[in-house]
Each structure stands twice: as structure tokens, then as C-alpha cells.
Amino acid sequence: MHVTQLRIYPVKSFAGLDVVSAEVLPWGLAGDRRWGVVDVNGVPVTARERNSMLGLTAEPLVDGGLLLSDGGGGPLRIDVPTDASPIDVGHSRQGTALAAGDEADEWLSARLGAPVRLVWQPDPRARSVNPNHGGLPGEVLTLADAGPLLLTSEASLARLDAWTDDATPPLDMRRFRPNVVIDGDEPFAEERWSHIDLGGLRFRVASHCDRCVMTTIDPDTLARGKEPIRTLAKHRRRDGKTWFGVRLVPTTQGTIGVGDVALAS
Template identity: 45%
Template sequence: MSSPRVVGLNVHPVKSTAIRAVESVFVEPAGFAGDRRFMVVDTDGQLVSAREVHRLFAITADVPATDPTLAGGLRLRADGVDDLLVGDAEGDEVPVRLHRHDLTGLLVSRKADDWISAVVGRPGLRLVRCVDPTRRALNPAFSREGDHTAYADGYPVTLASLRSLAQLNDWIAEGAVERGETQPDPMPIERFRPNVVIDGDLDAFVEDSWGRVRLGDVDFRVAKPVDRCVMTTIDPVTLATSKEPIRTLSRHRRWDGTTWFAIQLIPDNTGAVRLGDRVLAD
């Protein structure tokens, strides 16, 4: 086996839309440049995610960080409709709610609202952009004063290991045999929507024990593992749902009343991370 390296880098310009794989990324204090700076909300300002509206996975969103041909703004794409290119935001600042967090967002445009509502088949949706990530402090139990992020669920960056995924897939296959079921296809790492994917000479779930990680030019603190929700049970391609991986994680990776896979990171400095960068952890 080789030394651990970065084998995947992912940006999600609009929360809950398609993953955008990149070869390199600039890490800002709030996370990857362009990552989860936009989200979809309902008329009350409440987050609308792929947990409730699976069709959000069918939308591809790009910003300059994911498509350098874009000079700015946001491009939205989906099968069967024309692309939509909009500016960063042109409307009012409105209150929004992301899980338990009361935040604000700038309304992007009525055109964007109508486009997204039509694609997913749910009227009344609105697209908002994060006004200022520094306004959103993180959980002080796992962060320092001044740490912040935009519209990520909890922390700026998530990291997942393919060695841990291999162990999870082995457990899923073993469970299927015990139940007399046909063994499923291996679950792809994309189900967990990590920003960073690593592989190499690692024990499964060794990342749980890490306190710090260096990737490329950037030093990160490990905040905590990622508690997983039902969104991982949605196939982002077919939009079908199943019991996995939550059923198996509940059996092997459950504590404190929830299930865990991958870790959450907070950057200590800005800089670039590239595919092939070594993973230095302690």
C-alpha cells in the first residue's frame, strides 16, 4: 500500500445539488472556495434539502471555483431545460434557517427561484446566497472563537477515507448474507458527499483518532466525526432510497444516539489542496 494521499476533492456550490469534482481547490477560513455558499429555502426561509426533495440532486451548479470558464455568478443546469446563468445575488437580505441555525441569505433572483421550482416540481422555492460566513460561529465545544462556515451542516470541510468505506461495504455485504439477501453493489463514497477523499496505507476508521491533518498547503483541526442522516440512503443518480448505509452504521458505528462516518475539519490557514497531496495526520 502507498502512503495516504488525497484522491478526491469535491465542491457543492448549492447545498444538496450535484457534487462537482475538482483537481485542486483553494481553502478559505469558511471551507473550500465556492462550497455551499448557496442554498434553497421555502417561503418561510427554512432549508429545503435533498432529504425532502430528492430532485435537487438532479441539478448541477457551477461557480468559478468549479468551472474556471465562468467569470462570476452561478450557472444552473438540469436535463430537459435551458441552463440558467445568474449573478451572485440581486435581492434583499432575508432570514433563513439551516437546521437549528438562524442565519441570513441574499435572494439571488426570481428567475433562479422559478427555474429551481420548475426543475424539482415544488413551487415557492427560493435560492439564497450566504451574506457573510463570519457571522455564523461554530459549536464552541468543537471549535475556537472566530471559526466559521457558510451553509455547511456543521463545519467547514468533511473528509472521508476509502479504507473506511471498504470496511463499511464489507459490513453491508455480511449483513445481506445473514439476512439471506442478494449482496448489493458497493456503496460509492459520493453517498457521503465529502469534500476530501483519501486513500492509502490506513486502517479503517483511523481518522476517528486524529487531532490534526495537513493536506497540501493547509493545516486543519479535526472537530468531530460526521453524524450521518437519511440523505445517505438516497441514490443521487436514480433518486431511489434504501435502508443502507444507516442500517449497517447503526449496527457498527453508533454511539451518542447517532451514526458516524467521516470527520469534520476546520482550517487553520488558507491555501491550496490538490489531488495527489500527501495526508499528514496526528
């Protein structure tokens, strides 16, 4: 097996960015989901509620800041708000985050059609991985939902495509928002692993990933459909949920890259 794709999501629920290599930290890939969007009450806002978030991009800058873009002009540079006062946020086990400021809030609110705020997580070590999603004591993560990294398999996607009806075009892996994509094993073999080594770095398989309606949003048109949930419900349903991909927790640190050998156990 080998790594065929690496992706980071600098702002939670924004479009992702392909990278050829990434630094692995205890809480996930460097530059991944340290920023998020909340409403005026601090409740997290995601593409589940606002499809248009998937049409926005955020490019990480060398100083830790972001360059926000909507693809149509008017990009906005955002600095890391290290001196901002904490505000309450509703991300589980997070408590507070730092507000990016009025300029960022106005830019986002105009594009999402609702008053929202951009926030930054100052220290991922303060947020634990939920034990209900396989977290062990001392394991930490960013503003990601349930695990530091998500791994998906090209073989599993090919099997899912084979299950869909002939009128459905092949599904784009971007729908599943992985950090790591691998190829070279049987479909859904990843659900039998306990660990995987990527480029010599070890990761623990913490849990399988249950899928939500965000996967039904086309990453290009932003239109909602019935796939892949409809087909997953026929072939990959258990405990009242549908499943695709696995969540990983790093046990070592370093750098991984596209093309790295993947060894599962």
C-alpha cells in the same frame, strides 16, 4: 496517505463537482455551499426532503455566479445578488441571506415541485461553527450543516462495504458528500486524529460526522434504500447516531490538490 478526491457543492444539497485543486479559505473550500434553497418562509430545503435536488447541478462561474442545470436542457445563469435585499433564513446562526431573484426561484420551483427560493450567503465570516460540533471561537463556515469541510476515507468505505450483505453493490462515496477523500490509512483511523496536513496546509479535526437519511439516496437513480444506515447502525452506532467521516476546520490557507500527501497527527 494522499488525497484521492476533492469535491465542492456550490449549492447546498445539489450534486457535487469533482475538482483537481481547490483554494482553502477560513470557512472551507472556495465555491462550496455559499448558495442554498429555502421555502417561502425561509426554512432551509435540502435533499432530505426533496430527493430531486441531488439531480441538479450548479457550475461556479469566474465572476462568482452560477450555471444551474437539470441535466435535461434549459440551463440558467445566475448572477451574484450583491444588490438584493436580505431575507430571513432558517440556517442556524445565519439570520439572513440575499435572494437570487424571481428567475432563479421559478426555475427551481418548477424542478422541485414546490415554491422555493435560491439564496446566497454574502459573508461566511458572519456565521460561526457550532460549539456542539467542535467549533472554537472565531471559526466560521458557509451554509454547510456543521463544519467547513468533511473528510472521508477510502479504507473506511471499503470496510463498510465488507460489512454489507453480498447482495448490496459497493457504495458510492458520493452518498457521504465529502469535500476531501483520502486513502492510505486503516479504516476509521481518521476518528483518532486531532489534525491533518493536506498538501502542507493544516486542518483541525473538529468532530466526527453523524449520518442522516441523505446517505440512503442513490446519487444516480435518486431512489431511497436502507444502506448505508442499516449497516452503520450495526457497526458504527453510538449515542443513538451512526457515524462516518470527520469534520475539518482549516487553520491555514492556500491550495490543496488531488494527489497531495496527507499527514495526520
